[in-house]
Amino acid sequence: xxxxxxxxxxxxxxxxxxxxxxxxxxxxxxxxxxxxxxxxxxxxxxxxxxxxxxxxxxxxxxxxxxxxxxxxxxxxxxxxxxxxxxxxxxxxxxxxxxxxxxxxxxxx
Numbered sequence: 001x002x003x004x005x006x007x008x009x010x011x012x013x014x015x016x017x018x019x020x021x022x023x024x025x026x027x028x029x030x031x032x033x034x035x036x037x038x039x040x041x042x043x044x045x046x047x048x049x050x051x052x053x054x055x056x057x058x059x060x061x062x063x064x065x066x067x068x069x070x071x072x073x074x075x076x077x078x079x080x081x082x083x084x085x086x087x088x089x090x091x092x093x094x095x096x097x098x099x100x101x102x103x104x105x106x107x108x
Contacts, residue, residue, distance in 0.1 A: 019106040020106060022105045023101075023104075025056030025105060026106070030094075032050055034090045037082075038082055039086050040077050040079060041079045045063060049066070
């Protein structure tokens, strides 16, 4: 499971719970799409098993070795540009897109 922390305290006080959930799910969906290029891809299995929690609270990679790949407990990343902590790689590039996805999803 990948967890990315974005402080939404101000937004939470100003919008309904339903709007927050829709925004959070939109953010998770955008983040998953943007991270995909940094996820190791020997046979695409790891990338293809990514799912989003129903509330948008997390992105899960459902393979037995996902945790090892994410935390660099494995060292054979065969696809250039991929490797551990793909969330941080994507976050540095796409954080504004993720925030915009939240705003658009929440209809704020």
